[in-house]
Amino acid sequence: MQENKLKVVLCWHMHQPHYRDGEDGIYRLPWVYLHALKDYTDMVWHLEKQPAAKAVVNFAPVLLEQLDDYQAQIQAWLDEGSLMSDPLLNWVSGAQAIPEDAEQRIAIAEACQKAHAPTIINVFPAFRELVDLLNESKLLDEPNQTLITYLNSQFFTDLLVWYHLAWMGVSLRQDDSRIQTLMFKKRNFSAEDQRLLMQIMADAISGIIPRYKALQDSGQVELSMTPYGHPIVPLLLDFDSLLEAMPNAPMPSYPQYPGGRERAHWHMKKGLEVFEHYFGRKPGGVWLSEGAISNDAIALLDEYKIKWSASGEGVWRHSCEKSHINEHDLNSKKALYRPMRPVGKECSLFFRDDGLSDLIGFQYKDWRAEDAANDFANHLTNIANFVCKDGQSHTVSVILDGENAWEYYPDNAYHFLIELYSVLSDHSHVELTTFSEALQSGVKPIPLPEIQAGSWVYGSFSTWMGDxxxxxxxxxxxxxxxxxxxxxxxxxxxxxxxxxxxxxxxxxxxxxxxxxxxxxxxxxxxxxxxxxxxxxxxxxxxxxxxxxxxxxxxxxxxxxxxxxxxxxxxxx
The missing domain is CATH 1.20.1430 (immunoglobulin/albumin-binding domain-like)
Structure with missing residues (x-):
C-alpha cells in the first residue's frame, strides 16, 4: 500500500438564492424546498450510510434561513391551518382550493412539469399519464386553454401530489413507508393523503440541518459557508477586479460600488452569525460566492481568521502565470494539487480540478454507476502516481453544486454516489479528507506572489459583469x-x-x-x-x-x- 496517499476533497456547495418576492413575501420559485426533499436529504444520507467517506459541505446562509422558514411554515399549517407563503404548497396541501379559472390552472400544470422529464416524470407511470393528458390533448395550447377548466379538481390534486412525490429523494422513498403508501395509491388522493404528504415534507426538511450538524460534530464532514447573501465579494470591493482577466470589458455606469468594503464585512459578519446559529461553531473555511477571489478578498478573510478558501482552475492558472510559478509544474498541473498561500496572507487557497469536477457535473450521468466511479478512481490513481513521488502531500479538490447535477442522473445519482464513496473510501492510493484536515495533516501550501482576480467560471467575472x-x-x-x-x-x-x-x-x-x-x-x-x-x-x-x-x-x-x-x- 502506498504510504503517501493522494488526498481528495469532495466539496459540495449548497446554495439557493432568496426566492421570496420582496413586495408581497410570496415564494416565487419552489427550488429551496424541492431541492431539500430531493438533494439535501439524499446527500446527507449517503454520508451517513458510508461513515468511512469524508466531504466538505458548503452552505449559503440565505439557504439555511429559507430551509428554516419553510419548515416553520409547513409546521404552522399542520398545527394551526395557517396559509403558507408558497402557492404550490398551499395547493398541494389543500390549504387553498384548486382554482377554477384557466390562468391559475395553467400555472399549476406548468409548475408541475418543471423537472427533467426522463428522470423525474417518465419514471413514474401514474405521473406520466397525468402530464400526457395535458400535453397530448394540447390543453395548454393557447386556442384550447379554456378547456382546462373542464378537468375536475381531483386531476390537479393528483398532479400536484405526484409532482411532490417525484421530487422526493431516493433515500426518503426507501426509508419512509408513508411515501411508498402514497405512491402505491396512484390517484384520487384525499385530504388525508395531502396532509400526510405535508407531514412527510415537514419531517424531512426539519431534519436536514441537524443531520449535517451531527456529521460535522462527529468529524466526518467539514461544514463551511459563503458570505451571507452570496455576493461577488471582489466586485463589491473593487470593480476594477473585473479588468484583471478582461481588460477590455465594458463597465457599469458607476466606477465603484459605494461602500463596498463595508458591505463585504457585513455579509461576512452576518454569514458567520447565521452559520454559528445553526451549526454551533465558526467555520474553518469560506467558499467565497462562485469561488470569486482577489487579493483584497483574501485579505478580508484574513481579518476573520478564515483558514482556507477555494476557487477554480482558471484563477489558479492565471495566478500561477502572473506569479511565474515553475512552468513544468504549471503545464503538468502538478502545482494544482498543492494548496497555495498568497504572500503576506494567512488564508490558504485550494483550486478546483475542473476536468474531474465536470465529469461528475456533466458526463457521468450517462454512464453505468460502477463504470463512472471506477473511471473517476482511475483518474485519481494516475494523478497519485504522477505527483506523490516527491514525498510531498498533494490534494485534489473536486468542487461542484451539491444539488443541480443529480436531476440528470438515474435515481438522483443514488447508485453513482454509493459507488463513488465506496470506491474512494477503500482506494489504495487515495484518502478522502477535508480542506481543514489536509492543512492540519501537513499539506504545505506553495507561496503565491500574485493573485489574478476571477471566479471558478472561466477564471473571470464575465458571468456577473461586463455584459x-x-x-x-x-x-x-x-x-x-x-x-x-x-x-x-x-x-x-x-x-x-x-x-x-x-x-x-x-x-x-x-x-x-x-x-x-x-x-x-x-x-x-x-x-x-x-x-x-x-x-x-x-x-x-x-x-x-x-x-x-x-x-x-x-x-x-x-x-x-x-x-x-x-x-x-x-x-x-
Missing part, C-alpha cells in the same frame, strides 16, 4: 444603494427600519440576479430572476420610504439562449 444587461443590473443596484446611504445618513430611519433595509440590501447584492442576466440564458428563467430582482429593489425603496424609480418597471434582460443543465452549473 450590457449585467451592467444595467449593477446600475440599478448602485442607484438603490445610493438611496440607502442617503437615507441612513439623514438619521430619519428607526433602528428597525435600518435593520430591515440593510438586510433587504443584502438580498439585492446577491450574485444570482447578475448570473441570469444576458442573452445566453433561457428566457423563462431570465424573466423569473429579472422580476424578482426588481421586486427586491422596489421593496428596499419602500422600506426607505422613498418612491421606487420608474426604471424599475422596465425589464433588465430577456434572455433567449439555452443552458446545458437547467440548474446553475456551467461547464468549464
Amino acid at each position: 450590457p444587461d449585467k451592467n444595467v443590473g449593477w446600475d440599478r443596484l448602485i442607484e438603490a444603494k445610493q438611496a440607502y446611504d442617503k437615507k441612513v445618513a439623514s438619521g430619519q430611519l428607526t433602528a428597525q427600519q435600518q435593520k430591515q433595509a440593510t438586510e433587504q440590501l443584502a438580498i439585492c447584492e446577491g450574485s444570482d440576479w447578475f448570473w441570469w442576466f444576458g442573452g445566453y440564458n433561457p428566457a423563462d428563467s431570465v424573466s423569473d430572476f429579472d422580476l424578482l430582482f426588481r421586486s427586491h429593489l422596489r421593496k428596499l425603496y419602500q422600506i426607505l420610504d422613498e418612491p421606487p424609480p420608474v426604471n424599475l418597471e422596465t425589464p433588465i434582460s430577456f434572455g433567449g439562449g439555452e443552458m446545458e443543465n437547467s440548474g446553475t452549473m456551467r461547464r468549464n
